Amino acid sequence: MLTSRARSPAAGKALEQPDLRNIGVEQVLRALGEPVRLRIVRALACAEHPMSxxxxxxxxxxxxxxxxxxxxRESGIISQYEEGTARYSELxxxxxxxxxxxxxxxxxDAE
Amino acid sequence: MLTSRARSPAAGKALEQPDLRNIGVEQVLRALGEPVRLRIVRALACAEHPMSxxxxxxxxxxxxxxxxxxxxRESGIISQYEEGTARYSELxxxxxxxxxxxxxxxxxDAE
DNA sequence: TTCGTAGTACGACAAACGTCGTACAAGCCT
DNA sequence: AGGCTTGTACGACGTTTGTCGTACTACGAA
Known part of the structure; x- marks a missing residue:
């Protein structure tokens, strides 16, 4: 299911992530229909750089x-790469x- | 929570439904992140008239x-009204x- | 080398969720 | 009236999900 590799803008090892063609909209909606995860995504959307x-x-x-x-990540919404002990995420x-x-x-834009 | 009444285009008793101002996007995403419910919504989107x-x-x-x-209905996505023994839904x-x-x-539009 | 930091893996647990069957209510039709 | 249709209510069930704590790994800094 997790096939390709995320690009890693600042070097570092990219984690496996799904091809978006294999992701259905239901899975994305389900992933984002959770308060904590939606907060993460909102924060990433505001951020200019990947966040640990x-x-x-x-x-x-x-x-x-x-x-x-x-x-x-498994829903295809973020990509992650490791750098040192940190794991950075971006939308x-x-x-x-x-x-x-x-x-x-x-x-x-909602809310 | 369920306050106002749905309009009932073809007469019939409308069921209580929430004010959309009280509904968060998370709740909508959660509701639509389920295959059966998404199918219902897709069908309603294609239909020209309310469906039983x-x-x-x-x-x-x-x-x-x-x-x-x-x-x-409780997520504010559809409204329903009863007519005879049937219950009609619309987006x-x-x-x-x-x-x-x-x-x-x-x-x-997804997919 | 030793310690602290960043994060994972695993197992446990309670709550929420999707599913069903049975029993029931209300309206239509003959 | 009686039966059929449409859908609800309730309780049960197994699964998924969100949460945590503990134990562990890997890297960086003193």
């Missing part, structure tokens, strides 16, 4: 945080918009 | 069907688009 997992104020434990980042904005035109924009 | 619950080929039992229609397209501009369109 620890840079978020999520109010959940480390393991829960890890869980949500994995769900987002797959372009690919997402190509696969589901207007969807991310509409969700981020 | 029995008009759908959902492949689930009657009680499961009832459950999904309620989730959609709250206009309100939804006002509350979450572009969201419904993007989801329906």
């Amino acid at each position: 997992c620890g840079a978020f104020e999520l109010g959940v434990s480390k393991s829960t945080s890890t869980h949500h980042f994995r769900v987002l 797959r904005t372009t690919e997402l918009d190509e696969r589901f035109p207007g969807l991310l924009r509409a969700i981020l | 619950c029995g008009a759908f080929e959902l492949g689930v039992s009657k009680s499961t069907s009832t459950h999904h229609f309620r989730v959609l 709250r397209t206009t309100e939804l688009d006002e509350r979450f501009p572009g969201l419904l369109r993007a989801i329906l």
Whole structure:
């Protein structure tokens, strides 16, 4: 399921991520229909650079945080790469918009 | 939570439905991130007239069907009104688009 | 080398969710 | 009236999901 590799803008080892062609819109909606994950995505959308997992104020434990980042990555919403002990995340904005035109924009604009 | 009444285009008693101002985008995403419910919404989007619950080929039992229609109604996505023994559903397209501009369109266009 | 930092993996647990069957209510038709 | 149709209500069930703690790995800094 996880096939290709994420591009790693600042070097570092990219984590496996799914091809967006294999992701259905239901999976994306399900992933984003969770408060913590939506907060992560909103934060990433505002950020200009990839963010390390620890840079978020999520109010959940480390393991829960890890869980949500994995769900987002496996749903094709974010890409991640490791650098040192940190794991950086960024939105797959372009690919997402190509696969589901207007969807991310509409969700981020909501509220 | 369920306050106002749905308009009933063809007469019939409208069921209570939430004010869209009280609905968050997460709730909508969660509701639509389920295959059966997304099928219902897609069918309603194609239909020109409200559809009775029995008009759908959902492949689930009657009680499961009832459950999904309620989730959609309580999430502000559909409105329902009763007429005789039937319960008709329609998308709250206009309100939804006002509350979450572009969201419904993007989801329906996906795939 | 030793310590601290960043994050994962695994197992546990409770709550939410999707599913169903049965029993029931209300309206239509003969 | 009686039966059929359409759909609900309720309770049960198994699964998924979100949460945590503990133990662990890997890297960087003192």
